[in-house]
Amino acid sequence: MAKLASWRTAVVVLASTSLINGQTTAESTSKADGLVSSQSSTNTGGTATATISGSQTTYSVAFTVPASADNGPNLLPNIKNTTAVQAQDVCPGYKASGVQRTAYGFSASLTLAGNPCNVYGTDIEELTLTVDVQTAHRLNVNIKPAHLDSSNITQYVLSEDLIPFPAQGFADPTTQNIDLQFSWSNDPSFSFTVVRKSTGDVLFDTRGSVLVYENQFIEFVTQLPEDYNLYGMGERIHDLRLGNNFTATFYAADAGDPIDGNIYGSHPFYLDTRYYEVDAETGAHTLVTTQNTSASNQYVGMSHGVFQRSAHGMEALLLPTNLTWRALGGSIDLYFFDGPTQDAVTKQYQIGAIGLPAQQQYWTLGFHQCRWG
Numbered sequence: 180m181a182k183l184a185s186w187r188t189a190v191v192v193l194a195s196t197s198l199i200n201g202q203t204t205a206e207s208t209s210k211a212d213g214l215v216s217s218q219s220s221t222n223t224g225g226t227a228t229a230t231i232s233g234s235q236t237t238y239s240v241a242f243t244v245p246a247s248a249d250n251g252p253n254l255l256p257n258i259k260n261t262t263a264v265q266a267q268d269v270c271p272g273y274k275a276s277g278v279q280r281t282a283y284g285f286s287a288s289l290t291l292a293g294n295p296c297n298v299y300g301t302d303i304e305e306l307t308l309t310v311d312v313q314t315a316h317r318l319n320v321n322i323k324p325a326h327l328d329s330s331n332i333t334q335y336v337l338s339e340d341l342i343p344f345p346a347q348g349f350a351d352p353t354t355q356n357i358d359l360q361f362s363w364s365n366d367p368s369f370s371f372t373v374v375r376k377s378t379g380d381v382l383f384d385t386r387g388s389v390l391v392y393e394n395q396f397i398e399f400v401t402q403l404p405e406d407y408n409l410y411g412m413g414e415r416i417h418d419l420r421l422g423n424n425f426t427a428t429f430y431a432a433d434a435g436d437p438i439d440g441n442i443y444g445s446h447p448f449y450l451d452t453r454y455y456e457v458d459a460e461t462g463a464h465t466l467v468t469t470q471n472t473s474a475s476n477q478y479v480g481m482s483h484g485v486f487q488r489s490a491h492g493m494e495a496l497l498l499p500t501n502l503t504w505r506a507l508g509g510s511i512d513l514y515f516f517d518g519p520t521q522d523a524v525t526k527q528y529q530i531g532a533i534g535l536p537a538q539q540q541y542w543t544l545g546f547h548q549c550r551w552g
């Protein structure tokens with residue numbers, strides 16, 4: 180910082196003697212460094228003279244970076260721009276057709292349901308949806324452009340070489356006991372839900388929103404219960420419980436420790452914990468929120484996890500009643516983990532899907548000296 184500040188000062192001084200057309204003068208008095216006891220200068224066109232410690236010196240005026248270069252253009256992120264176009268208001272969504280059973284689930288085509296909105300890019304007309312039950316605890320929902328050949332390679336979909344796909348598990352889908360049920364609808368445009376079978380609770384719900392899929396902008400929205408409990412979406416310094424008024428940005432940066440800012444890692448994964456009142460007779464689970472719980476009652480907690488396998492710049496908007504997920508490209512590649520404990524979700528995500536971190540070498544536990552302390 181000290182370096183930058185003195186560089187800035189130098190620029191300001193130079194700018195005041197060299198950048199203004201015509202004749203300018205600048206004066207300065209002695210500095211503590213003892214090098215300059217007094218100085219005055221005049222500037223006429225390309226050359227200037229200065230009197231430094233009593234002797235006159237001529238120098239040529241060179242263009243330098245103006246101080247105003249420190250000020251960036253006034254860019255307002257769309258989420259903070261109240262007049263920015265809302266993709267949800269103007270985009271047509273998609274219609275699903277051509278459903279085909281596959282070995283572990285089904286596939287379908289998604290076709291644009293109206294005129295393209297081309298709001299932050301160009302709408303992609305045709306997408307492919309695949310839904311696979313991958314293990315007894317993992318469901319994959321994948322939406323990507325239908326035509327991804329060498330002619331339109333600019334639509335980058337994260338390669339398996341870089342981040343492997345979580346592996347497909349067992350061979351017989353009829354033996355599955357996964358606690359998740361996928362349902363979809365075309366009314367009024369394509370939407371889907373993921374329901375926990377054992378409780379009937381809707382865990383992921385895109386109803387009431389449109390799917391937006393453009394070459395530089397993707398948006399999907401899931402409704403959430405009030406005062407939801409979401410954790411994850413790292414890496415940043417923030418409360419463990421993310422709250423319902425927060426934007427998590429995935430755009431890893433070599434930044435030290437900004438509160439709420441994006442830092443080194445990018446983990447597009449969240450864990451959602453919900454609490455239920457359980458009917459002693461029927462065993463029925465009824466969702467409770469902070470509005471209708473009391474400290475004297477007993478509740479049962481259940482968690483599930485959602486991983487969006489994408490390496491694009493993304494933003495997860497945690498809003499009071501929904502999670503709005505935006506990406507600058509790529510695909511929608513969602514993995515749902517049924518838990519139901521937090522511990523189980525973490526294991527299903529790490530051991531089951533993305534793999535464990537590498538074991539640290541013993542020598543890295545030894546003495547380490549670093550310029551940061």
Ligand SMILES: *[C@@H]1O[C@H](CO)[C@@H](O)[C@H](O)[C@H]1NC(C)=O
Nearest residue numbers: 253254255260261262263264
């Ligand atoms: C806010 O969004 C509108 C509509 O897209 C745009 O015209 C305007 O320039 C934006 N404002 C800023 C400060 O970026």
Ligand SMILES: *[C@@H]1O[C@H](CO)[C@@H](O)[C@H](O)[C@H]1NC(C)=O
Nearest residue numbers: 303304305324326331334394
């Ligand atoms: C790729 O090209 C096809 C036409 O060959 C087009 O329909 C499709 O929208 C393109 N996909 C992307 C992602 O631009």
Ligand SMILES: *[C@@H]1O[C@H](CO)[C@@H](O)[C@H](O)[C@H]1NC(C)=O
Nearest residue numbers: 267387388400498499500501
């Ligand atoms: C998501 O929540 C925001 C803020 O409450 C709201 O403005 C928006 O309409 C919601 N979107 C959908 C699709 O429900």
Ligand SMILES: *[C@@H]1O[C@H](CO)[C@@H](O)[C@H](O)[C@H]1NC(C)=O
Nearest residue numbers: 422423424425426439497499
């Ligand atoms: C949401 O957060 C913003 C800034 O982080 C704050 O100004 C605003 O008051 C918060 N809104 C609510 C309803 O808490």
Ligand SMILES: *[C@@H]1O[C@H](CO)[C@@H](O)[C@H](O)[C@H]1NC(C)=O
Nearest residue numbers: 405456465466467468470471
């Ligand atoms: C608690 O409130 C939520 C939503 O506000 C509602 O869906 C749920 O049924 C309520 N639970 C009970 C046990 O009243």
